[in-house]
Amino acid sequence: MPDRPIDDAELKSLALSGDAAFWGHLAARSRQAATFSELFFLSTLRKKAKLHASESVRPKLRLALIGGYNLYPLHELVEHLLAIRGFECERFLGDYDNFVSEILDGSSPLYAFKPDLAFILPNANHCRFSGSLLDAVEQQREAAIGAADHLLNLARTFVARSGASVILANLALPGDLDLGSFRSRTLGADWSFRKAVNFELGLRAPAEVQICDVEFLSARRGITAAQDARAWYESKQLGSPDFLVDVAQELSHLIAARKQGPKKVLALDLDHTLWGGVIAEDGVEGIELGDSSPRGEAFKAFQKYLLGLSQRGVLLAVCSKNDHARAIELFEKHPEMVLRLEHFAAFKANWDPKSDNLQRIADELRLGLDSFVFADDNPAEIEIVRQFQPQVEGVLLGPDPAEFIGRLQAGRHFEPRNVTEEDLERTAQYRQERRRTEFAASITDMPAYLASLKMRGTIKEFDPLDVPRISQLIARSNQFNLTTVRRPETDIQGLLKRPGYSCFTMRLEDRFGDSGLISVVIAKVEGDVFVLDTWLMSCRVLKRQVEDEIMNEIFRLANAASCTKVRGIYLPTPKNGIVAGIYEEFGFVRTVDFTARKEFELEVEKYQMRSTKIHITRRAYEAS
Amino acid sequence: MKQAEVLAKLQEVFDGIFLQKVAAKPELSAADVEEWDSLMQISLVIAIEQKFRVRFRLGEVEAARNLGEFADLIAKRMES
Secondary structure (H helix, E strand, C coil): CCCCCCCHHHHHHHHHHCCCHHHHHHHHHHHHCCCHHHHHHHHHHHHHHHCCCCCCCCCCEEEEEEECCCCCCHHHHHHHHHHCCCCCEEEEECCCCCHHHHHHCCCCHHHHCCCCEEEEECCHHHCCCCCCCCCCHHHHHHHHHHHHHHHHHHHHHHHHHHCCEEEEECCCCCCCCCCHHHHHHCCCCHHHHHHHHHHHHHHHCCCCEEEECHHHHHHHHCHHHHCCHHHHHHHCCCCCHHHHHHHHHHHHHHHHHHHCCCCCEEEECCECCCEECCHHHHHHHHCECCCCCHHHHHHHHHHHHHHHHHHCCCEEEEEEECCHHHHHHHHHHCCCCCCCHHHEEEEEEECCCHHHHHHHHHHHHCCCHHHEEEEECCHHHHHHHHHHCCCCEEEECCCCHHHHHHHHHHCCCCCCCCCCHHHHHHHHHHHHHHHHHHHHHHCCCHHHHHHHHCCEEEEEECCHHHHHHHHHHHHHCCCCECCCCCCCHHHHHHHCCCCCEEEEEEEEEECCEEEEEEEEEEEEEECCEEEEEEEEECHHHCCCCHHHHHHHHHHHHHHHCCCCEEEEEECCCCCCHHHCCHHHHCCCEEEEECCCCEEEEEEHHHCCCCCCCCEEEECCCCCC | CCHHHHHHHHHHHHHHHCCCCCCCCCCCCHHHCCCCCHHHHHHHHHHHHHHHCCCCCCCHHHHCCCHHHHHHHHHHHHHC
8 A cells, every 4th residue: 555645636646647656546445435526536547547558367257237227327336446456357238127137037137148247226115015904924934034145045046057156236225214113113124124135134134145235234334324315316326436436346356255255363463562661761551551541442452353353263473573572571471461372372472573573474474475465553654565475465553553554454365255164273283383393492303203293094985064164165275275276165166066076175184283184186087197276285284194195095096986097287476385295295197288278197006005194084085 | 696606616616526527517417528428327316416505496406407507406496
């Protein structure tokens, strides 16, 4: 993020002069834009400046917008907000209020467009309870479920027919004063009925249907500012021009978040960030933290929020210029501290530059810096990190602790689409990993160390219960990932019982704890060749012989499928260099050698099963 | 406010919104300006309502055939 917001005139002159600095400023201003006028100005500038810029070669996103409102000019705003995030689109606009037939008619232009993703924006005013206000609540609730199912079925039909992804908007609530306080005593009023439909939409939506919470967006802006009767009568708009910006911001965020890897680590400063004051000057007793002052209360609330993030699977790390011993002392002794040492996956308090410490934390956790967010109250620190570690997202918390939570949330870095068991266990797992590393340091002999871990592995064919975790690993793994093929959850569902495929996962536990599901293999039987389409592994379990056990299992399954050889594929990316040579290490021979694609083969009969220190308690396609 | 005064203030709005120079003359219409599409129309109406502190009624803006008529409409809404 550029260090200061730039004004309209400066931005305009950068755009018109073809200055490259324009794009960074444009992106920063656009992400924060909350009014139609501002976003329109920025979008116009982008189009002008694009005339100077070279056409991007990235594949375009094929985006269909359909619904019960006029989707013009919403699409322009979405297109702009996606462009500043690096996604150019090819778009399809449905006819006004024609989305039901566009979805149901398999020969409609919607399908001919071959979308990658569709946004469905149903008209809230069409969603009414048709019975009487006096009908039994159960009957009204049934009608709400029916209305929700109708929309969800349309979304499902679209996904099944197109193979594309879908984002379905829920309904804005009406700000009418009609019915007065009685509206909350029935589900038959427009207000309460739509609220009920929205609840059912969210709770009943299958994993492949993502909900865009328009109700929330309208509440956040304020219903009276979001709705606009004139805009509806004049041109069938969803709401006021500014509200279109809210929906466009949300939609482009959801779309971009699907394509980008999630953030995994939140690195935090200490002084003026987790508490008020400076340990070195104020001492453990002198800092502001806790319920005795308004500021202390705000810092404590911020810590509680961070604890919640950590419980949801975000790894917290300390990255602070401080005396290590005094920082530790505060965490151990201050009675109002919500966050304790055990909540941090890494702890760097020293006088080195924070950019160096971030690198050390990344190495320790074996995670890429592009999965890091760094929060600090000091703009200078944010700026230094931006210069030296540009992959790290900086969040400037600013001078007022009352704003910290809001500022951190505004970056929208830690919004899960799904929460899995592993998320809830993640910090504990990294803590175990630290204990393992300390333990390893005390033993010099690697085989003895591995034996002492008492590892147990469970290998299993794809199980419906594992689908969310498999899908998460497929979306998140970058380093130990041979092909980096990303697959939506629907594809994984489809692989469960698919003939001609062997798909399995491996879990690992040891004396320090359960690492959970840590590796995924998807293989396709092509004649007598066992082709490894996907092989990925969590880097937490590197050098623990998991690779050996996986390879043993691959050859066992290849043999069982009567294949004579196994073919491994490696698609190089900037991040997966650690596995470039893995097939050759197992004795495979390189058969295809392009820059962008390598293939390797090994005859089944030539493979030597490797012996490991992992006790395998179950194998794929075998009863446990 | 007279039409000429309204047009002078409209010129300020235009200078802030259009990237190219567009002269606020009574005979001007959207078709004369390349940038003036329906997205620009929405933006202009918002900017003009803010600048003159008026709110147009349903259908009024659409009925104005050129900038002169639009200026008259603004003047009328400023009075009532």
